[in-house]
Amino acid sequence: MARVTGSLYERRQTRQIHVGDVAVGGGAPISVQSMTTTKTADVDGTLSQIYALAAAGADIVRCTCNEQAAAEGLAHIVPRSPVPIIADIHFHYEMALAALEAGVQGLRLNPGNLRKPEEIKLVASEARDRGVPIRIGVNAGSLHKELYERFGGATPEALVESARMELGYFEEVGFDDVKISVKASTVPLMIEAYRLASEAFDHPLHLGVTEAGPPPAGLIKGTAGMATLLAEGIGDTIRYSLTADPVEEARAGRQLLEAMGLRERKGLDLIACPSCGRAEIDVIGVAKQVQAALEEKNLPIQVAVMGCVVNGPGEAREADLGIAAGRHRGHLFIKGKIVRVVPEDQMVEALVAEAERLVTEGIEARLAAADAGAAEEAEADRRALFEEKGKDANASEARVELIRKTVEEHH
Numbered sequence: 001m002a003r004v005t006g007s008l009y010e011r012r013q014t015r016q017i018h019v020g021d022v023a024v025g026g027g028a029p030i031s032v033q034s035m036t037t038t039k040t041a042d043v044d045g046t047l048s049q050i051y052a053l054a055a056a057g058a059d060i061v062r063c064t065c066n067e068q069a070a071a072e073g074l075a076h077i078v079p080r081s082p083v084p085i086i087a088d089i090h091f092h093y094e095m096a097l098a099a100l101e102a103g104v105q106g107l108r109l110n111p112g113n114l115r116k117p118e119e120i121k122l123v124a125s126e127a128r129d130r131g132v133p134i135r136i137g138v139n140a141g142s143l144h145k146e147l148y149e150r151f152g153g154a155t156p157e158a159l160v161e162s163a164r165m166e167l168g169y170f171e172e173v174g175f176d177d178v179k180i181s182v183k184a185s186t187v188p189l190m191i192e193a194y195r196l197a198s199e200a201f202d203h204p205l206h207l208g209v210t211e212a213g214p215p216p217a218g219l220i221k222g223t224a225g226m227a228t229l230l231a232e233g234i235g236d237t238i239r240y241s242l243t244a245d246p247v248e249e250a251r252a253g254r255q256l257l258e259a260m261g262l263r264e265r266k267g268l269d270l271i272a273c274p275s276c277g278r279a280e281i282d283v284i285g286v287a288k289q290v291q292a293a294l295e296e297k298n299l300p301i302q303v304a305v306m307g308c309v310v311n312g313p314g315e316a317r318e319a320d321l322g323i324a325a326g327r328h329r330g331h332l333f334i335k336g337k338i339v340r341v342v343p344e345d346q347m348v349e350a351l352v353a354e355a356e357r358l359v360t361e362g363i364e365a366r367l368a369a370a371d372a373g374a375a376e377e378a379e380a381d382r383r384a385l386f387e388e389k390g391k392d393a394n395a396s397e398a399r400v401e402l403i404r405k406t407v408e409e410h411h
């Protein structure tokens with residue numbers, strides 16, 4: 001299989017399809033998907049969720065189309081949506097036709113519960129005539145009974161075979177505008193199924209661990225499965241399936257791709273030290289305050305919150321901006337260089353103000369605007385703390401001595 005080099009990982013070369021104006025596969029940026037939880041017939045409720053999902057990082061949103069009222073809702077939703085809409089179809093082929101009438105930019109069919117070849121081919125021909133792509137969304141939990149029996153269970157081979165059969169029907173009507181998913185709720189099964197699918201097809205693959213459950217376990221399962229495959233160059237679009245507000249799915253999807261260097265940073269990347277005996281502040285509390293303030297402003301910036309000035313600025317020197325605490329003061333640094341020293345109770349405020357300026361004015365300009373004397377002041381704090389606490393902030397050596405003495409005394 002041909003491969004293309006992209007960032008750290010060699011991405012598997014797939015053909016490209018378009019879901020509305022979002023390219024999927026063929027070297028396009030990996031897209032993030034999520035799904036609304038509202039009744040699709042509730043147009044305003046669904047649209048407001050779609051807007052929230054798009055703001056959190058979703059490039060494409062899926063809505064269920066399970067009844068006529070849902071299809072009618074889609075007719076109002078699609079023209080007002082900020083991102084392309086995919087209709088999720090189970091059991092009822094006529095809902096797929098209705099969704100196409102509503103103008104959706106994509107369909108998702110489940111081959112496990114939409115089974116009649118004539119119906120599948122009719123939907124595919126309609127999609128073909130309108131230039132609308134279809135995802136063949138195989139799911140281990142709803143696999144064809146015959147395939148289940150033939151393969152002795154929902155094996156990776158059975159999932160891939162289900163997609164292959166569906167593709168066969170599509171090909172009979174000359175339709176090939178397709179992406180494929182072979183999801184399972186078990187991570188090893190899902191990984192193996194996608195590996196096989198990536199060998200079997202050159203269609204773009206939509207990754208996901210289905211029914212992963214509530215966070216944090218759901219996030220871990222999704223990440224374990226999707227990140228493993230992405231690191232192997234497999235996957236063109238992703239979705240976390242969480243039992244949570246779908247905004248969390250969209251945000252997680254975006255964060256996964258940014259963390260892996262597969263998408264440019266669009267939002268905040270907060271680095272915070274785990275804190276230790278040296279910490280001069282409540283790192284967890286300050287990190288939360290910073291996160292809330294900066295997420296609200298949606299700044300595309302990497303920010304570090306470090307518990308002490310002894311190690312903080314050095315350890316976080318790659319961050320665009322950071323704050324480290326010491327002797328009741330906050331040391332504000334840009335790319336590891338101290339630019340300002342502020343009282344501790346103003347550090348969050350100062351950090352947020354600097355973040356906004358940094359985004360508009362740029363790193364060089366803000367470095368040039370550093371307070372005169374800030375570096376010297378910071379160095380004095382750092383040295384004083386170092387001398388006060390030394391290398392052994394937790395006083396562990398002294399404790400060990402104490403333990404030895406106690407044991408000796410009682411021996």
Ligand code: SF4
Pocket residue numbers: 273274275276277278279280306307308309310311312315
């Ligand atoms: S040494 Fe300082 S920066 Fe590093 S974990 Fe401890 S408090 Fe945080």
